[in-house]
Amino acid sequence: METSEKLPQDFGAFHRQQLGIGLWFKSGDPWIWLTATAVGACIVAVLGLLGLIAVKGLSHFWPSDVVTINYANDFGEFRIAGEIVQRESIGRNQYLEAGSNSTAIETDQVERWMIKSGNRRINAPDFRWVYKHEIVQQLKATDMLVFERSEWGNAYGTLVGIKEHGQSIEPDNPWIELQKRIDRVTDLRDEARRIQKGAINRINYKLEKLRLEKRKRELKGELDFTDIEIERDRLNAEYLVEEQRLRDIITQLERDEIEIRIADGRISTIALRNIIRAWLPNEMSFWQKLGHYFSSIWIFLSQESREANTEGGVFPALFGTVLMVLLMSVLVTPFGVIAALYLREYAKQGPFVQLIRIAVNNLAGVPSIVYGVFGLGFFIYLVGGSLDDLFFQAAQPAPTFGTPGLMWASLTLALLTVPVVIVSTEEGLTRIPSELREGSLALGATKAETMFKIILPMASPSILTGVILAIARAAGEVAPLMLVGVVKLAPTLPIDGNFPFLHLDRKFMHLGFHIYDLGFQSPNVDAARPLVFATAFLLVLIIVALNLTAITLRNRLEARYREALL
């Protein structure tokens, strides 16, 4: 006892023995463990979430093997071909409740596979469960083909014949012949699309403009519209030409058909114009599959969606999301910076300014749907409605700006995110040493000159930090957008070749809403599920990419001004 009082380290050891847990708590170690665990849990949660959506989303594009399965149960013998998309075990009870034969199975767990068998048109449903113990035979036929179709989803089967104008042709190598003909219809389809989206769209746009012009002049009381009518007739003639070209292409598209034998032995005829791609999954090498995988991802990114969004790509949604976020940034930055400049540089500091500051901070906590309602009521009905009355009378009763659209969505989100920009800009302004302001003023600069030449450049990293936070918040927001401009399917992109190129009044598609639509509004849940994950993963990537860009920019600027701010 005496020695331990003299030697502090021994004294500690003595206490640890005596008090154990109590001292451990006192030492603060548990606190360190607790905090570290919390951080660890967060990291695991985030990585787990990202991993899940990445794996589920990205695996969808892999061309998996197509198995042909023979299985038998009380109802008979069946043959099915398709991709195994899921394997799971269910309890015996669940199995029995599904109306199955109890005698066939003794174990507690029953394994079942979900097969994506395609051929929805003649052999629905296209997703089926097969019990593993019922399987009699299972093989991978090398000539099994998968067709990606523009309607009715995938088709699975073996090629029986190719028909041109209804006449069978006998090529040396049917597979190569098929590929050649698919390439042909792809080109024709692209051509048709170009005409539709290009010339016809442009003519329609001009005709609509002309109609509005005429209406405008009618409202002014004019009676002579010969020039407009001449122009309209010219456009109509042009339209007929384009329409004829389109018809010709469609006729050419109708030329070929193929016949395939599906798993149950039936023959199915598919018009070649509906086929987008065809591949032999069981015969492809790893590298061929990899190539196919990346081209599938490219299609997903670059094409429009089909079949109520359950097939095809997400390009319009991707485009709409990025455009909306960029517009939002363009709107929110000046707005937030100006407000912050006023609060920090011009307003007389006092309780009133402090009150405004508190109000601004609290604005960031208002639920986003409230902003949506505000946007709808104020921006769309009030501002948009008034704009229509003032400038777009000719189009009425159809609204131009008095209806949800890109501009109102961007504005609403700008309003939603302006507090973070204000707060962050103000923070940056307070960090600028007063010596620099005085230095500038002492050289004869006015307050405004000092602001533009010294203060704003030096505050730019903080401003960008605010914009980064704003982007992070806005890009993931869906609820308010549903009220102010996002739609399930927009017929045109908000940017096109028609003057003024950027159409702020148009409705647009958005990845966040696309996820909601796929996941909850889709007629074919099983087909849509992998796309939900893929789209979610894409949305996360977009947000990360937008943020990384802004962060890189911010860090560059920060490096430039760091020493001056110390």
Place this chain on the structure above:
Amino acid sequence: MNENERSTDASARVKLDSTLVGSRESVSPNQLPESETCLHVQDLSLYYGDKIALKDISMRIPRKRVTALIGPSGCGKSTLIRCFNRMNDLIDSVNIEGRIELNGLEIHDKEVDVSQLRRRVGMVFQRPNPFPKTIYENVAYGLRLSEKLPKSELDDRVEWGLKSAALWDEVQDRLNDSALGLSGGQQQRLVIARAVAVKPSVLLLDEPASALDPISTLKIEELIAQLKADYTIVIVTHNMQQAARVSDYTGFLYLGEMIEFDSTVTIFTNPTEQKTEDYITGRYG
């Protein structure tokens, strides 16, 4: 303390400073004719809100001479010097009474453009405050504000400014590097170059060397001696040796009052006021 003792005290100081206080003006600046007066301060009082910071100050600051303002911390030196380029305008609570004439023109007049005034009355602060821009841009900053010079002339003026501040030789190869990479002393000379480049007639230096090492301080002092030929310089300093070394005239401020303003020789060798004497001999401050 009688007259005799005082002069003994003072002569001790003269010995200390005999090498430093050169043969300079001994005329009292307040008798200066109008033609040699650059800044004429008349009955200047300044209030921060209700608090008086400068009391009834009158002085004539002579043209193309160095005038030092000394006094203990908080006595109002900075406040006074900031009156000369109206930097106090930036503080809302400030109230000023009295007149300050720059070459015969009242600087508080409504017609006076403050930016114009500040271009004629340059200022250098205690802590070097270069802008986070290149060396070139720092010097060009004031020029770009006032004059639209073609590029070649701008280059010349920047070079001239840097040469005037004795910095050109050190930075001519790295004009486009950040000014923040310069040493403290170089930064302070850069700030002087920046002020000089716009060709002011008065330079206000508020403790320009107090944040610098002795060698940089020496360089600044040499620079002041050079600049005197072309500019009226007012320097605030804490350091009496420095005031003695660089200035022709010295004003002693105490609690907002101008206790004594006279030629530096007189202030350091034969001050009239007891307070000045006490301060100079290090009895307070």
